[in-house]
Amino acid sequence: MSRAARALIFDLDGTLVDTVYAHVFAWQRAFAELGLPIDGWRIHRRIGMSGGLFARAAAREIGRPLSLTEVETIQRRHGEIYREILPERHPLPGAVELLGDLRAEGIVHGIATSGRRPEIDASLEALGVGEETVVVERGDVERAKPEPDLFLTCAERLGVTASDSYVIGDAVWDLLAARRAGMLSVGLLSGGYGEDELARGGAFRVYRDPAELRQSLDELGVRE
Amino acid sequence: MSRAARALIFDLDGTLVDTVYAHVFAWQRAFAELGLPIDGWRIHRRIGMSGGLFARAAAREIGRPLSLTEVETIQRRHGEIYREILPERHPLPGAVELLGDLRAEGIVHGIATSGRRPEIDASLEALGVGEETVVVERGDVERAKPEPDLFLTCAERLGVTASDSYVIGDAVWDLLAARRAGMLSVGLLSGGYGEDELARGGAFRVYRDPAELRQSLDELGVRE
Numbered sequence: 001m002s003r004a005a006r007a008l009i010f011d012l013d014g015t016l017v018d019t020v021y022a023h024v025f026a027w028q029r030a031f032a033e034l035g036l037p038i039d040g041w042r043i044h045r046r047i048g049m050s051g052g053l054f055a056r057a058a059a060r061e062i063g064r065p066l067s068l069t070e071v072e073t074i075q076r077r078h079g080e081i082y083r084e085i086l087p088e089r090h091p092l093p094g095a096v097e098l099l100g101d102l103r104a105e106g107i108v109h110g111i112a113t114s115g116r117r118p119e120i121d122a123s124l125e126a127l128g129v130g131e132e133t134v135v136v137e138r139g140d141v142e143r144a145k146p147e148p149d150l151f152l153t154c155a156e157r158l159g160v161t162a163s164d165s166y167v168i169g170d171a172v173w174d175l176l177a178a179r180r181a182g183m184l185s186v187g188l189l190s191g192g193y194g195e196d197e198l199a200r201g202g203a204f205r206v207y208r209d210p211a212e213l214r215q216s217l218d219e220l221g222v223r224e
Numbered sequence: 225m226s227r228a229a230r231a232l233i234f235d236l237d238g239t240l241v242d243t244v245y246a247h248v249f250a251w252q253r254a255f256a257e258l259g260l261p262i263d264g265w266r267i268h269r270r271i272g273m274s275g276g277l278f279a280r281a282a283a284r285e286i287g288r289p290l291s292l293t294e295v296e297t298i299q300r301r302h303g304e305i306y307r308e309i310l311p312e313r314h315p316l317p318g319a320v321e322l323l324g325d326l327r328a329e330g331i332v333h334g335i336a337t338s339g340r341r342p343e344i345d346a347s348l349e350a351l352g353v354g355e356e357t358v359v360v361e362r363g364d365v366e367r368a369k370p371e372p373d374l375f376l377t378c379a380e381r382l383g384v385t386a387s388d389s390y391v392i393g394d395a396v397w398d399l400l401a402a403r404r405a406g407m408l409s410v411g412l413l414s415g416g417y418g419e420d421e422l423a424r425g426g427a428f429r430v431y432r433d434p435a436e437l438r439q440s441l442d443e444l445g446v447r448e
Contacts, residue, residue, distance in 0.1 A: 014265075021264035025249045025309070037314045039433065040245035041238075041416040085249070085309070090261045192265040194418025209263065 006164040008102065008222060009154045009183070012113035013048065014170035014191025016095040016210060017123040021192070022086040023047050023078075030077035034070060036062050044192060048114055048171035050144030051075060079119060089126040092190045094211025096128055101214060103132075107222050110134035110158050112150040114173075134158055145173040148181035155181070166220060168213065175201035186220065188213065230388040232326065232446060233378045233407070236337035237272065238394035238415025240319040240434060241347040245416070246310040247271050247302075254301035258294060260286050268416060272338055272395035274368030275299060303343060313350040316414045318435025320352055325438060327356075331446050334358035334382050336374040338397075358382055369397040372405035379405070390444060392437065399425035410444065412437065 014020040027043045038058055046054050059066045102109045113120060116138040134157045141149035155165045167178035170191025178185035179202050187198030190209040198206045207213045217223060238244040251267045262282055270278050283290045326333045337344060340362040358381045365373035379389045391402035394415025402409035403426050411422030414433040422430045431437045441447060
C-alpha cells in the first residue's frame with residue numbers, strides 16, 4: 001500500500017493568487033466607513049476564515065455585537081472596494097505553471113476556498129483554471145474554514161480519502177481545517193504569515209510560494 | 225548604577241499608527257502601474273527599511289535594475305496612492321494613552337522613523353505628538369533602517385546612551401537596527417509580523433500592540 005498522498009487540495013487567496021493585502025485593506029476601509037476601526041494586522045490574521053466567524057471576531061474587538069444590517073453593509077462594501085482597488089488578479093509566482101504540471105502529469109488536485117462565486121471567478125480565470133478542475137467554494141458547504149467541510153467536500157469530489165490528501169494553504173485557518181479533516185498540510189509564506197506560525201499551525205513543510213512548492217513536489221510524494 | 229533603560233525610542237508606522245497595510249497596498253499598486261508586479265507579502269516584509277534598499281530588493285525580484293526615473297515614479301505614486309486611500313490615520317490601540325503616560329511621568333522617549341516629513345505629519349498629529357517630542361525622520365540621517373543611524377541620532381537628541389535605550393518596533397528592520405545600535409528591543413505584533421519572527425529578530429519581549437506594552441511598562445524597568 002502506498003503511503004503517498006494522492007491529491008493536492010489548494011486554498012485560493014494568498015496561496016495561488018496574490019490577493020491577501022487587497023482583501024485586508026478592503027475590509028479595513030469597509031469597517032472604517034461605518035466608524036469601526038480595526039487594526040490591519042488583526043484583519044490579516046483572520047483572512048481565509050468564514051465570513052460569519054470573521055464578523056463575530058470583529059464585533060468582539062469593536063466591543064459590541066454588529067447588527068445584521070451592519071454585517072451586510074460591511075460585506076457588500078468589502079466586495080465593492082476589493083473589486084475597485086484590485087480590478088486585475090495576479091497569480092502568485094509559479095501558480096499557473098504548477099497547476100499546469102499537475103494537469104499534465106495527471107496528479108489529482110482541486111481548490112477549496114472560503115471565497116464565493118462570482119467574486120473568485122477572476123482569480124480562477126487568471127490562473128487558467130477551467131471546468132475540468134474541481135473547485136469547492138463557500139456556497140457549496142454549510143460551514144467554511146476553520147471547519148473541515150470545504151476540504152472534505154473537495155476530497156469527496158476528487159474521489160480520494162482525507163488521508164490521501166494534502167492541503168496547501170497560506171493561513172492558519174487552512175492548517176487547522178486540514179487537521180480537523182484528517183489531512184496533512186503544507187504552508188506557503190505568500191499570504192504573509194510567518195514560517196513559525198505556519199509550522200506551529202500544523203504545516204509539515206513550509207515553502208515561500210507556489211514556485212518553490214513546484215520545485216519540491218517530489219518531497220511530497222505525490223508522484224508515483 | 226541602575227541597569228534600567230532610561231529612554232524608549234519608538235518606530236512610527238505599524239508601531240504607533242495603523243498604516244502598514246495601506247503602505248503595502250500603495251507600493252503594490254505603484255509597482256503594478258509600471259507593469260512590475262511584486263507579491264504583497266514580499267513588500268510587507270520590507271516595510272520600514274530604507275527606500276533605497278527597498279528599491280534595490282524590489283529590482284532583484286523583478287530581475288532587472290530599476291532606472292532612476294522608475295524609482296522616482298514609484299516613490300511618487302506610492303505617496304499619492306497612500307494619501308488617497310488612507311486620508312486619515314488611526315493610532316494603534318493604546319498609542320495615544322501610552323505617549324500621554326510617558327509625558328506625564330517624565331519618561332524620556334522619542335520617535336525614529338524611516339518615513340519622511342511631510343508624509344508622517346498626519347500620523348504625528350493623530351498621535352497628539354507635538355513640538356516637545358523628539359522625532360528623527362529619514363531626512364535627518366544619511367542612512368535609514370536597518371542601519372542604526374535613526375536610533376543613534378534619536379538617543380543623542382534625547383541625551384541618553386545607546387545602552388540606556390530601548391527600541392520599540394514592529395519590523396525586523398527595527399530590531400536589526402537596534403542591535404547594531406547596541407540597544408535592546410521590544411517587538412509589537414501590530415505591524416503584522418509573527419511573534420517568532422520578532423523574537424528571532426532580537427526582541428526580548430513581544431507585545432500585541434501599544435496597549436499591551438502600556439500595561440507592561442513595569443516589566444521594562446523604565447520606571448524608577
